[in-house]
Amino acid sequence: MTQSPVTALNDLARLRDAPELSQETCANLRAELSQAMANASWFTVGVMAPTAAKALAALRALETSQGWDTMDVVDSTNEIGPVFLKANQQGGSVRIRIEYGLGQGILITGHGEDENQPSTTWGPLPLNFF
Incomplete structure (x- = not known):
């Protein structure tokens, strides 16, 4: 595997697709992400994936790793194709729609109370990051 130019969370911001990461890089990013997430009150999550099942699996792994309550899928698609999953921790809801032209990966946004x-x-982040 070629060496990834990613060594910190900020390195991901310029990417369209989640890169392949070594186990060591994943461990370092998980530690950095954990510290960064500690400053937020709640989160929204976007998952860009080739299928709804893969998007939902990535979200469930994130929920488990963070000890979050499982969010409810309130809107989804039966179509086959790439999807965008949007999860809102504050509302506890998950929406999944077909979306072409996106990369792949998990986006996590931390929000404050005001x-x-x-x-x-x-x-x-890679779909299998968590």
């Missing part, structure tokens, strides 16, 4: 704490987005 506008004084700016939202921060991390990713795209």
Whole structure:
């Protein structure tokens, strides 16, 4: 495997697709992400995946890894194709729609309780990151 230019969360921000990462890089990014997420009150998650099942599996792994309550799928698609999954932790809802032309990966946005704490987005992280 070629060496990834990703060594920190900020390196992901310029990417359209989640890169392949070594186990060591994943471990380092998980530690950095954990610290960054500790400053947020709640989260939204976007998952760009080739299928609805893969998007939902990535979300469920994230929920488990963070000890979050399972969010409810309130809108989905039966169509076959690439999807965008949007999960809102505050509302506990998940929506999945067909979306062509996207990359693949997980985007996590941390939110504060009010506008004084700016939202921060991390990713795209690989679908199997969690």
